[in-house]
Amino acid sequence: MKNRVVITGIGAITSAGNDAEAFYKACIEGRSGIKPITAFDTANYPSKLGGMVENFSPEKFIDPMKIRRMDKVSQLAIVSAIQAIKDSGLLITPENSERAGIVIGTAYGGTATTEEFYVGLLKNGPNATNPMLFPITVPNTAASQVSFELKIKGPNSTFIQKEISAEAAICYAARLIMDNRSDAVIAGGVDELNSILFHAYCTLGVPSPRDKKEEVFRPFDKRRNGLIVGEGTGILVLERLEHALNRNANIYGEIAGWGMTGANSDVSNYDENPETMTEAMRLALKSSNITVDDIDYINACANGTGLDATETKAIKNLFGKKAKEISISSTKPITGDFKGMGGLRIITALLSIRDNMIPPTINYSVPDIECDLDYVPNNARKAEVNNVLINTFSNGGSNVAMVIKRYKQS
Template sequence: MTRVVITGMGVVSSIGNDINSYWTSLKAGKSGITTPTSFDCSDIASKVASEIKDFNPEDFMDPKEARRNDRYAQLALAATHGALKDANLTREQLVPKRTGVLVGSGIGGMDTIEKQMTTLIERGPRRVSPFMIPSLIANIAGGIIAIDLGAKGPNFSVVSACASGSHAIGEAFEMIRRGAADVIFAGGSEAAVTRIGFAGFSSMKAMSTKFNDDPSRASRPFDKNRDGFVMGEGSGVLVLETLENAQKRGARIYAELIGYAATCDAFHVTTPDTSSESLTECMNLALDQAKLERNSVNYVNAHGTSTPYNDRSETTALKNVYSDYAKNGLMVSSTKSMTGHLLGAAGAIEAAACCKAIEEGVIPPTINYEEPDPDCDLDYVPNEARDATVNVAMSNNSGFGGHNASLIFRNFN
């Protein structure tokens, strides 16, 4: 089948609003987690978030359009502009009918829902915005990206909670392989750092509360003292192209995408299966598609949410897949320790981290790793980035509902 390569990447996050600043921050172990400033969280248990502080949507869209679109869509368009520039592509080079957009979101327009519900309650139904519905739906980011690019090929949104970004990239990979498009802008976007978003996740007792007074220490995947995830916002978009198309235009190739799989725990709406059977199967299927020996994978960017259940079950799955190599050679890290958990955008920005790790030969660290957990006993690249040859990298993501996704990238050179 057609070979698929990554030629451009755009990221908007609390630690950088372009791929290079994002990657520089990851290598430096910089945390973007602070006390929320966009809403009052004084009566909410968790008081830590990974917020983007310096984003102006009018840098990417007309002021009127910016007002009409939810923040999650604004972030998605900004990341797309970054990916287009990074790929050294122009809109004129894109063939409309052969260009697609697959951008996922776990939640969609949460800020719009909150604001319009407040308007409904306080001012009545006639004052609810006519733009409410198109602004909040989880597919609208892909729609406005397509309008901006003139992309008339495949376009839909993947909604699989925190696996959305990875699933979007994986499905784009499969569509290009079967000849449905030559170029697809794929990834995820999320902007659920809102009062209602915080209230909902806090009520589930899923978010960190132990480090409210020291936010940068709150996200601590695989550490014994982890107590929940830290919500983040942002977007990641990757340019996926056929190898033929990329080579024809002399594109820089970050990596080749060679494996993808998706499974479901079918176990519980929020808690991962403690046996890790389905995540194990997901990784194995991706590796089999890529035709790789297990010890050829150098680095795994783990889902690593900093929740007690997830980190333990993911460690079990890695041991199931990689056997002795899991503890003797495989390098694992969770960049959520720095970015927080971007929900539907997590897989996209983490796929970008894998591609940069391959390009530069650097493993981003798991920061805040201070006290080992006996149940989490792998090499999590603690606290400092590590120089290492990375020929193959895997990215894992899982989401509420039991959704799992694994992506495998290989050095093209």
């Protein structure tokens, strides 16, 4: 029999708040952290907005001497992990460190540091390039730095899979516990926003305003014209249920199950056929041993692009008439959209279950005939929430659906 996996600690750093509760409060209040970007020059781009982390003080958590050798992604991940560990009350000791693991998802890692190293290499040659930068150009730097800081000696892995990076990491972390290879795993996702990534997104025509009109992040709305990019991190402490109960830990919720599928879409586009998305959701419900009637809330992947209509079709394909009755929202306009945000979306699900509140889809005002479900427009909704379905669909065709449920003793 597989071990049950519960979540006992949460940590977050976002443009809308620098801890999990502040982030969730912004979600419920519909208060976005998206602002004009000041960290780098956007004059040559049609997009000017971003969800940039502000007032971040890693020196309050990390030795300043260590910070000098860390990229921003590692700093974000470490602080969020420290928050999550503190919240869980879990103590990592020499006696249990080999039964604790770390699994992080990131689409890009520390690209700003990578740029600094390779630009220096090309401009100045190998003898004049800072060699201390090279070890932190690899994508698994954040997971390694977290393990060093928390003295974790168990499994250590990094997942890099575009939008599903964090979700894939969390599913793998849950599997480690289910298979009794770990008692606790710190898992989640992280990504930064910098001038290189912003340039790439704008060159590909991804951000709002694709139609050269108003720059607004409005999923499911008929006037949607692209996403707005953000940055941040969401980290969870996953535990074997018996381990959590033995130390009287607070349990936010349980990972009930998940489903993964792939599609044959172009590497830079979302699949326009909803079938593989529908199948991911069906597999998630099957592995969770629940039906469509048990889902109270869907935290959607919708990001202000053509994906919104495809996801709507996928939900209708699986849920049938029930689709009209389910509360659905996209919380991405609160922080801006970034690839490693899966941990944040699970935190949203957990706190929605705790508070029986469903966060809204903000900036929604003009209905679209292709998006005709209940998207909880603009205002949070009080409702009983026991089971949350989280959808994540990546351009290039990777799909993950996860079910987070209220913890109940069996």
